[in-house]
Amino acid sequence: MARYTGPRTKIARKFGEPIFGPDKALERKNYPPGQHGADARRKKVSEYGLQLKEKQKAKYTYGVLEKQFAITFKKAERSKGITGEVLLQLLESxxxxxxxxxxxxxxxxxxxxxxxxxxxxxxxxxxxxxxxxxxxxxxxxxxxxxxxxxxxxxxxxxxxxxxxxxxxxxxxxxxxxxxxVPEREDIPENIKEQLIVELYSK
The missing domain is CATH 3.10.290.10 (RNA-binding S4 domain)
Structure with missing residues (x-):
């Protein structure tokens, strides 16, 4: 069964959020991982970078790998309603x-x-x-x-x-x-789904 088995704190620090649950290490080091992590905030992230980051955050949050996430997105795209919201509703379901x-x-x-x-x-x-x-x-x-x-x-x-x-x-x-099915405002995850839609629309 394919699933992510790598370091969780490192991923949580990358996004600056406890996406895998409460994490004491994240609380202590609330900056990105790596040698230059503390200085990473000064870098300007491209539009594509922001979109990719949001997709990665959603993937890790719900524990879905790349191929399965893409399949879920296509399903959301074919469904009635706002694609981004339907995507989160499918992941929630x-x-x-x-x-x-x-x-x-x-x-x-x-x-x-x-x-x-x-x-x-x-x-x-x-x-x-x-x-x-x-x-x-x-x-x-x-x-x-x-x-x-x-x-x-x-x-x-x-x-x-x-x-x-x-x-x-x-x-x-x-x-x-x-x-x-939960409405978007009821889903507590801090995910900007519109950025994911923009990424897949390129």
Missing amino acids: RLDNVVYRLGIAPTRAAARQFVNHRHIVVDGQICNIPSRIITPGQIVGVREKSKSLEAITNSLETGRHSLYNWFEWDKESLSGKMLN
């Missing part, structure tokens, strides 16, 4: 991201692992495809045998599922129903 948003996993990487290891069910059926798109009305939950896993119970204690109004959480069954 991925099963691994939904598992993360519901608080079942502490990070998107952990969510992807839970899905791969068959701990997650969609409408009662085990699903081990992290990129599966969840649609309104579908229910994502924890497999019966996995409900006592310490990693899952610890993550659920954070109560993250209550932060997002496009889910309805059932505490008894440890499952969440997707009520609707």
Whole structure:
């Protein structure tokens, strides 16, 4: 299964944001990595550089590699609506991201692992495809045998599922129903999707 396995703090410092979650190293070194990192701010970044940076940020944030991201963009382009917004909605609707948003996993990487290891069910059926798109009305939950896993119970204690109004959480069954596709203003990620659209439009 293709996924990014490189240094996370280095990437987070590159963008100046904790895109992989809280990071103490990023808090200490809030400037780009590398020998000249502290002086990098004085460089003027080109329009293309800004667009590329935004695409890379989105890719790393949602844990999607280049080819899969391009496929998702093409799908967004063919869909009705504003391409940039539809792109983020598709990324938000991925099963691994939904598992993360519901608080079942502490990070998107952990969510992807839970899905791969068959701990997650969609409408009662085990699903081990992290990129599966969840649609309104579908229910994502924890497999019966996995409900006592310490990693899952610890993550659920954070109560993250209550932060997002496009889910309805059932505490008894440890499952969440997707009520609707989130609107752009509801998606908390700091991504300028229009720059990504401009990049792919060249």
